[in-house]
Amino acid sequence: MEQGETDLIRRASQGEETAFDRLVEIHTPRLYRLVRRMAPDRAEAEALVQEAWLRAWKHRQRCSPDKPFFPWLAAIALNLARDEWRKRQPLDFADVGDSIDMLPAEEASIEVQIEAQQARARLSRYIEELRPEWRIAIALRYDGGLEYTQIAAVVGIPLNTVRTHLRRARESLRARLEADDA
Amino acid sequence: MPESLERLLREGPMDPMPARLPARVLQRLAGVRAAERRRRWLLDATLAAVTLGGVLILWPQLVQIGEQASGGSSAGAEVWLAQAATAPAQTVLETLTAAIEWTGRLTDSLGIAGLAGVILLTIPLFAWLRRLMPEMEEGALA
Numbered sequence: 001m002e003q004g005e006t007d008l009i010r011r012a013s014q015g016e017e018t019a020f021d022r023l024v025e026i027h028t029p030r031l032y033r034l035v036r037r038m039a040p041d042r043a044e045a046e047a048l049v050q051e052a053w054l055r056a057w058k059h060r061q062r063c064s065p066d067k068p069f070f071p072w073l074a075a076i077a078l079n080l081a082r083d084e085w086r087k088r089q090p091l092d093f094a095d096v097g098d099s100i101d102m103l104p105a106e107e108a109s110i111e112v113q114i115e116a117q118q119a120r121a122r123l124s125r126y127i128e129e130l131r132p133e134w135r136i137a138i139a140l141r142y143d144g145g146l147e148y149t150q151i152a153a154v155v156g157i158p159l160n161t162v163r164t165h166l167r168r169a170r171e172s173l174r175a176r177l178e179a180d181d182a
Numbered sequence: 183m184p185e186s187l188e189r190l191l192r193e194g195p196m197d198p199m200p201a202r203l204p205a206r207v208l209q210r211l212a213g214v215r216a217a218e219r220r221r222r223w224l225l226d227a228t229l230a231a232v233t234l235g236g237v238l239i240l241w242p243q244l245v246q247i248g249e250q251a252s253g254g255s256s257a258g259a260e261v262w263l264a265q266a267a268t269a270p271a272q273t274v275l276e277t278l279t280a281a282i283e284w285t286g287r288l289t290d291s292l293g294i295a296g297l298a299g300v301i302l303l304t305i306p307l308f309a310w311l312r313r314l315m316p317e318m319e320e321g322a323l324a
Contacts, residue, residue, distance in 0.1 A: 057215075142191040
């Protein structure tokens with residue numbers, strides 16, 4: 001964690017609005033990416049992001065400058081996402097990513113780009129169909145960029161369980177992608 | 183495909199973050215903060231009014247307290263200071279004993295209105311003290 005961010009977190013936890021707003025600007029893209037994996041569509045992902053920040057502001061005094069900020073924020077977002085899942089039983093697996101205007105920046109052929117898009121779309125759908133605990137582990141690891149120990153702390157499960165969830169999630173995803181290729 | 187799973191996972195979800203999302207978050211935060219400020223201002227105004235009411239009700243007793251504290255005149259305070267300089271422990275003991283006796287007499291003479299005044303003064307005191315304390319943990323985060 002950078003010194004500048006430590007200072008921002010300290011000031012934000014003391015209620016300094018400009019410091020908190022700077023944290024919003026820094027962490028919203030990563031938070032959206034994480035939440036998007038857990039939300040069925042963009043609208044809900046946006047709503048969750050906004051609600052997570054409002055809750056973070058409300059509980060800003062609990063945020064410790066000695067610890068990384070994002071896992072704390074991710075825990076808030078995760079709790080909100082879980083609440084939404086509970087409300088929506090059985091799980092809604094709607095809305096696979098549908099934007100086709102997000103082509104990779106590298107110079108690849110149209111065919112390769114379309115193939116990559118399709119692979120990402122399939123992967124997104126398969127992730128949405130994973131068991132919730134595996135999906136959370138994948139989102140926190142790959143979209144939130146958290147360490148295994150941080151995931152364990154955020155979700156409140158043992159480190160070995162995190163490893164198991166991630167391994168099984170990857171095995172499941174790999175099997176489904178291989179089946180598509182076959 | 184299996185070897186590219188890690189890469190695909192790291193690329194993230196299909197749709198990018200809406201560019202206006204951070205601005206929308208900041209806009210909602212501004213609204214929440216404005217509401218917080220209004221609530222706090224209203225609470226402070228109410229507490230100030232309650233405090234004023236308590237002071238007005240207790241005014242006769244407060245005047246009496248002032249007189250007792252000064253011993254009726256500045257000469258009393260000078261005597262007390264002189265005694266405290268020569269025999270501090272004895273003076274403190276006598277002062278505390280006198281204060282306890284005086285509190286007992288004051289409580290007896292307060293009456294219903296006086297008690298109401300004390301309550302009116304106590305409520306804002308606790309409300310302001312509560313604000314000074316750090317937020318309590320309420321079990322699991324958020």
